[in-house]
């Protein structure tokens with residue numbers, strides 16, 4: 001039996017935030033200056049993408065002041081949908097205005113849209 005068999009050290013290192021292997025992780029470094037959610041306003045929109053796909057877009061939260069990777073994970077879980085981050089913009093596949101609004105408001109963000 002290996003020393004670390006069955007423990008977390010027995011696996012290749014993965015990013016704690018996105019779950020990717022560290023070599024293929026593209027997470028930005030942790031936010032340096034976190035700003036209180038109450039002082040930020042998230043702007044929501046439903047937009048069309050290629051091939052008629054609809055996405056729910058979150059703008060207005062900067063990756064420098066928020067842990068957008070973790071936030072995206074929570075949004076994906078809450079919506080039961082896939083999603084991506086492009087710089088300061090989060091996109092969730094499908095129409096999820098209500099759930100996105102609820103989750104962001106729960107965390108404390110002000111929400112428009």
Ligand SMILES: [Zn+2]
Nearest residue numbers: 015018025027
């Ligand atoms: Zn990562």
